[in-house]
Amino acid sequence: MNVTTNTRAERMSFWEKLYLPEIAKGLALTFKTMFKPKMTRQYPEERWEPLGSYRGRPVLVLEEDGERCVACGLCSRVCPALAIEVQAAETARDKERYPAKFEINMLRCIYCGLCEEVCPEEAIVMSKDYDIVFHSQEEAIFGKDKLLVPIARLQERLEFLRQYK
Amino acid sequence: MSSLAFTLVKGAIALNFALVIAAALVYLERRISAWMQYRIGPNRVGPFGLLQPLADVLKLYTKEDIVPYNANKTFHRLAPIISIAVALAMLCVIAPASYVLLEDGTKLFIAVAPNVNVGFLLILALSSIGVYGITLAGWSSNNKYSLLGGLRSSAQMISYELAMGLAAVAAVMLSGSLDMNHIIASQAGGRWNIWFQPIGFIVFLVASFAETNRAPFDLPEAEPELVGGYHTEFSGMKFGLFYLAEYANMFTASAVMTTLYLGGYDMPFLPQLLGLQEGTVARVLFELAVFFGKVSVLLFFFIWVRWTLPRFRYDQLMNLGWRVLLPLGLANIIVTGAIVFFVR
Numbered sequence: 001m002n003v004t005t006n007t008r009a010e011r012m013s014f015w016e017k018l019y020l021p022e023i024a025k026g027l028a029l030t031f032k033t034m035f036k037p038k039m040t041r042q043y044p045e046e047r048w049e050p051l052g053s054y055r056g057r058p059v060l061v062l063e064e065d066g067e068r069c070v071a072c073g074l075c076s077r078v079c080p081a082l083a084i085e086v087q088a089a090e091t092a093r094d095k096e097r098y099p100a101k102f103e104i105n106m107l108r109c110i111y112c113g114l115c116e117e118v119c120p121e122e123a124i125v126m127s128k129d130y131d132i133v134f135h136s137q138e139e140a141i142f143g144k145d146k147l148l149v150p151i152a153r154l155q156e157r158l159e160f161l162r163q164y165k
Numbered sequence: 166m167s168s169l170a171f172t173l174v175k176g177a178i179a180l181n182f183a184l185v186i187a188a189a190l191v192y193l194e195r196r197i198s199a200w201m202q203y204r205i206g207p208n209r210v211g212p213f214g215l216l217q218p219l220a221d222v223l224k225l226y227t228k229e230d231i232v233p234y235n236a237n238k239t240f241h242r243l244a245p246i247i248s249i250a251v252a253l254a255m256l257c258v259i260a261p262a263s264y265v266l267l268e269d270g271t272k273l274f275i276a277v278a279p280n281v282n283v284g285f286l287l288i289l290a291l292s293s294i295g296v297y298g299i300t301l302a303g304w305s306s307n308n309k310y311s312l313l314g315g316l317r318s319s320a321q322m323i324s325y326e327l328a329m330g331l332a333a334v335a336a337v338m339l340s341g342s343l344d345m346n347h348i349i350a351s352q353a354g355g356r357w358n359i360w361f362q363p364i365g366f367i368v369f370l371v372a373s374f375a376e377t378n379r380a381p382f383d384l385p386e387a388e389p390e391l392v393g394g395y396h397t398e399f400s401g402m403k404f405g406l407f408y409l410a411e412y413a414n415m416f417t418a419s420a421v422m423t424t425l426y427l428g429g430y431d432m433p434f435l436p437q438l439l440g441l442q443e444g445t446v447a448r449v450l451f452e453l454a455v456f457f458g459k460v461s462v463l464l465f466f467f468i469w470v471r472w473t474l475p476r477f478r479y480d481q482l483m484n485l486g487w488r489v490l491l492p493l494g495l496a497n498i499i500v501t502g503a504i505v506f507f508v509r
């Protein structure tokens with residue numbers, strides 16, 4: 001009979017073929033691991049606070065005298081997922097234009113951050129919200145009521161943008 | 166109370182107990198596996214997540230029961246029943262404690278079927294029937310993956326049953342009886358078979374991992390290559406029964422190993438120290454605690470090994486069974502036989 005024993009596996013000694021010593025090593029490792037600290041985060045109670053560089057859902061910056069957005073429509077043009085709809089209207093304030101309607105379809109948004117990048121006014125920025133829930137398709141379209149966020153809560157992201165954009 | 170009624174009561178208690186244990190094992194398995202992987206595991210349902218198995222069973226009951234169009238309906242229904250029935254039937258000869266001495270001098274045995282003179286043979290026979298459940302499940306689903314799982318299972322069980330039987334023969338030779346109560350009595354006072362039969366114990370242990378389809382021998386349900394193996398086409402409580410059967414089998418295998426190698430409910434010195442007389446209720450409770458303590462150690466070992474070792478390749482499995490365990494078992498019998506013959 002022409003038996004070739006070329007591979008290392010076939011040349012294992014009897015004890016190695018029994019696997020027992022290696023098994024004992026493995027068992028010791030898993031047993032030690034049982035008493036190590038756990039890595040799981042208990043999510044709803046323990047929330048994760050992202051850094052400024054995190055791209056959560058896009059929001060509109062709300063200053064003391066109203067929103068920053070001038071309804072130029074650039075974000076809407078650049079959005080690769082066609083998620084943004086802007087309708088401009090005139091206002092008596094200095095900037096002259098404001099969005100009468102600003103909607104982001106959160107089922108479409110892919111959190112790419114292009115809208116933020118293209119905005120000339122730094123009026124749309126990525127927030128830290130990562131748990132976005134809705135029960136119907138209609139609910140998923142966020143209007144100005146949900147999009148406008150006071151500037152105080154976006155400081156970290158704005159600073160990040162100033163530094164790296 | 167007539168003895169038949171008493172046996173039925175004992176049987177009912179044993180069945181329910183085994184099912185509760187199986188459910189608890191599912192919880193423990195998930196918890197321990199989580200700890201071994203730096204996770205926490207189920208902890209939401211009830212205190213410490215203890216009600217998780219209950220929630221799982223409720224979910225399984227409310228699931229749709231899907232039977233493949235071309236499946237053999239009869240066997241598809243029969244297979245999970247065989248699996249769970251065999252796993253539970255083995256419990257009947259297991260003796261978790263000795264007996265209570267009644268006032269009129271009769272002994273009230275705790276085992277469901279005490280003093281069956283072929284007790285251990287019965288267990289081996291029943292465990293071979295268990296393979297039908299899995300093989301039929303694989304065959305009747307009319308799915309190639311399930312069929313492969315079923316085939317693997319039969320090949321694996323046949324290979325390892327031999328080694329298991331051989332290992333057991335040596336232990337039985339030492340005890341001189343197949344009766345479970347006798348086997349335990351012969352190990353009384355700490356003369357457990359494991360001290361005299363370390364090799365036999367290891368062979369038996371490895372073989373029972375294979376018999377219960379537990380990792381590292383869970384080839385019949387290998388997820389990566391067989392989707393789910395024999396239970397791919399089962400849903401709802403039919404799947405649940407297979408799942409329960411796996412854990413019930415684990416429990417039975419641990420109980421058998423405890424009886425055969427770890428001295429069953431025997432614990433040297435302690436009962437004498439505590440002043441527990443044989444035949445009293447207190448002694449029986451103590452024995453139950455000892456027995457289930459030993460069984461839990463083995464059960465933990467089952468879970469521990471599953472989350473440590475990767476699955477064997479098919480040829481490795483066959484090599485280990487036929488080229489390592491079988492010769493070891495045979496040599497063990499010859500050596501034991503010679504010693505028993507010349508020493509006694």
Ligand code: SF4
Binds near residue numbers: 075081083104114
């Ligand atoms: S993050 Fe990207 S996808 Fe989402 S609204 Fe902005 S440009 Fe569109």
Ligand code: SF4
Binds near residue numbers: 118123
């Ligand atoms: S958010 Fe920025 S880019 Fe979009 S319409 Fe307003 S000003 Fe223009």
